[in-house]
Amino acid sequence: MEYITLTRHYAISRIIIGCWQLAGGHGSIDREQVFADIPSFLMSSIDTFDCADIYSGVESMLGSFLQQWSPRRRVLYDFLKLPVPNIHTKFVPDLDVLPYITKAYVERIINRSLRRLRSGCIDLVQFHWWDYDIPRYVETAHWLAELQQEGKILHLGVTNFDVPHLREIVESGVKLLTHQVQYSLLDRRPEHGMVDFCRAHDIRLLCYGTLAGGFFSEKYLGMSEPQEPLENRSLTKYRLIIDEFGGWELFQKLLKVLSIIARKHGVSIANVAVRYILDKPQVAAVIIGARNTAHLQDTLRVFEFTLDDEDRKTIQTVIGQSQGLRGDVYELERVKGGKHASIMKYNLNQFE
Numbered sequence: 001m002e003y004i005t006l007t008r009h010y011a012i013s014r015i016i017i018g019c020w021q022l023a024g025g026h027g028s029i030d031r032e033q034v035f036a037d038i039p040s041f042l043m044s045s046i047d048t049f050d051c052a053d054i055y056s057g058v059e060s061m062l063g064s065f066l067q068q069w070s071p072r073r074r075v076l077y078d079f080l081k082l083p084v085p086n087i088h089t090k091f092v093p094d095l096d097v098l099p100y101i102t103k104a105y106v107e108r109i110i111n112r113s114l115r116r117l118r119s120g121c122i123d124l125v126q127f128h129w130w131d132y133d134i135p136r137y138v139e140t141a142h143w144l145a146e147l148q149q150e151g152k153i154l155h156l157g158v159t160n161f162d163v164p165h166l167r168e169i170v171e172s173g174v175k176l177l178t179h180q181v182q183y184s185l186l187d188r189r190p191e192h193g194m195v196d197f198c199r200a201h202d203i204r205l206l207c208y209g210t211l212a213g214g215f216f217s218e219k220y221l222g223m224s225e226p227q228e229p230l231e232n233r234s235l236t237k238y239r240l241i242i243d244e245f246g247g248w249e250l251f252q253k254l255l256k257v258l259s260i261i262a263r264k265h266g267v268s269i270a271n272v273a274v275r276y277i278l279d280k281p282q283v284a285a286v287i288i289g290a291r292n293t294a295h296l297q298d299t300l301r302v303f304e305f306t307l308d309d310e311d312r313k314t315i316q317t318v319i320g321q322s323q324g325l326r327g328d329v330y331e332l333e334r335v336k337g338g339k340h341a342s343i344m345k346y347n348l349n350q351f352e
Contacts, residue, residue, distance in 0.1 A: 001014070001015070001045035004284045004285065006204060006284060007155070007177065010086075010154070012086050012285060013046045013047045013048050013285065014285045015048075015285065015286060015288055015299060016046075016048040016049065016050050016206065016285045016286070016288070017048070017050065017287075018208060018289040018290065019051040019290075020052070020234075021234070021290065022291060023058050031061060034061060035064075037292055038065055040296060042085065047084070047085055047086055048088065048285070049062060050287050051088070051089050051090075052089055052126075053091060053349055059089060062085075063115075063116050066085070067118045086124070087117055087122065088123060088125075088157075088206075089117070089125060090159060090180075091106070091109060091125050091127050092349055093106070093109070093130075094346065094348070094350065095131060096346075097349075098130060098134040099136075101140055106143045109349065110122070110125065110153065111152075114152060120152075121152060121153065121154050122152065123154050124153075124154065124157055125144060125153045125155075125156055126206075127140070127156070128158070128160055129161070129165075130346055137165065137169065138168050138174075141169045141174045144174075145174050155177040156175065157176055157177050157178035157180065157203075158176055158178075158179050159180035159181070160180070160329060161330075162330065162331060163197050167197065170201050177203065177204065178203060178204050178206050178284065179198055179204075179205055181194065181206075181207060181208070181330075182209035183207035183208075183209065183277055183280070183283070184207075184209050184210045184212055184216075185258075185277075185315065185319060186209075186238075186244075186245040186251075186325070187209060187325050188325070189330075189331070190205060190329055195281055195282050198282045199282050204282060204283070204284035206286075207277055207287060210273060210274055210277045211273060211288060211289075212241060213232075213238035213289075215235070215238055215242065216273040217269055218268065218269055221269070236343055237343055240340055241325070244325045244332065245322050245325065246323065250322060253318050254318045258273060258315070260314070261307070261311050261315070265305040268301065270295075271298065271301050271302050272307070272311075274286050275305070276312075278302070279307065
């Protein structure tokens with residue numbers, strides 16, 4: 001496992017387990033199996049887990065695991081030399097709340113995450129804002145910074161901000177550690193100014209969508225174009241990204257090239273797709289969604305090889321045929337009434 005030091009006292013594994021798939025919409029979830037799988041990730045030195053206040057039941061599930069294991073934690077971690085988990089969550093205020101948001105609301109949601117996670121301090125809170133036409137995101141970021149000063153949050157990050165609005169927050173004096181963005185061979189929008197901005201302000205990228213919801217796999221190589229309805233929300237979301245990339249035919253060309261490179265190194269298509277993004281400037285880690293440990297051993301092979309210049313040149317011959325996703329990070333997803341926005345759920349953070 002590769003690790004990256006984000007601050008003097010905070011390091012994370014370069015593979016993060018994304019827990020969105022545990023929130024439903026991706027098949028049935030066996031809570032006890034989740035509890036059994038987490039130590040397997042830890043024993044493989046994957047020590048960082050990504051969740052959100054709007055991932056139904058996930059914060060509570062992780063908190064229950066940590067509470068259940070806490071009496072055994074000292075023996076477990078000392079004897080097996082397991083890393084202590086890093087838990088990243090998000091603060092995603094409802095769209096309907098944005099015009100009326102207050103510090104009290106922000107604190108209530110953060111306190112709820114603390115209770116769910118059975119924690120006195122959250123390792124990383126990543127802030128999302130649905131609508132820039134409601135200009136209270138800077139004020140809200142400062143309220144989160146105040147909660148950080150109070151010791152409820154260890155580190156602050158954002159997710160899905162574009163360069164101009166991220167600049168507003170940074171220039172207002174809020175110190176950000178990370179930015180979670182969609183970044184893959186299909187979606188290179190972070191390269192349209194975001195990477196340079198983050199490099200200038202010492203912000204590291206945590207990348208989701210790198211496997212395009214599972215489309216980057218041998219399963220889809222040579223497969224006919226899938227038709228609606230697709231199996232789950234991830235495939236629905238990333239099928240749209242494939243369309244923006246250039247369509248199914250061009251995607252098949254990319255899979256064929258990745259397959260050749262994968263066979264050369266004795267790894268999988270998924271490994272090549274992840275390694276390519278991990279090697280990009282400012283990328284700290286890639287978030288890989290997982291309902292279980294079925295793909296764990298394959299995932300670890302990401303760290304058993306390196307891509308050479310010939311590999312990258314071959315990949316570029318295909319992605320160079322794509323016009324690519326235009327615009328800034330998350331710009332397409334913010335188009336009101338657009339096809340990407342149609343799969344969004346904007347009001348999932350109702351306070352109990």
